[in-house]
Amino acid sequence: GAVVSQHPSWVICKSGTSVKIECRSLDFQATTMFWYRQFPKQSLMLMATSNEGSKATYEQGVEKDKFLINHASLTLSTLTVTSAHPEDSSFYICSARTKLLPGGYEQYFGPGTRLTVT
């Protein structure tokens, strides 16, 4: 299957600072990327959908000014958590689409980034 990478895999930051997480599709071009958040023992929660060259679409309840998403190229999307607080501590996972099936897509996930805000 296709490969999606994330960097960093783990980050600790102080409250009030900003953190940037990178997501790359390594062997395919992704016109659409997604950012998810996952709390322990819970399923994935979609935060936003990112299309290359356009503004991200945020899910209801997700603060777009706090979680800045940039999809600058067909292989790179970034998520910046601004003014991070301890409640932002979570596992952030990006995902990218590839191969247009008849009416659908294959969607691959990165390995995730564990953010801890102290």
Place this chain on the structure above:
Amino acid sequence: QKEVEQDPGPLSVPEGAIVSLNCTYSNSAFQYFMWYRQYSRKGPELLMYTYSSGNKEDGRFTAQVDKSSKYISLFIRDSQPSDSATYLCAFFSGGYNKLIFGAGTRLAVHP
């Protein structure tokens, strides 16, 4: 009623057992049916997908879809300790343009 129902488990089986994981859904617009495997502290890995009723086999894994009952299953034959993970069902419809996930079932295969 939730759009997708999946028993969170945990499900504990001995090595070599046949495992059955299931999801029900309510939205008849769902077109694609997927199973992901997620190891602890890792991103989900796409195992199988299908877009029609019936069975699809890949090695020890068989995905089964019954659209009339809105029920999908994943069977794992000859389960191994390395199969211990959380299994998420996922659904896609063009109307949503995004994946809808089940809660995930935690599976533990003990030697």
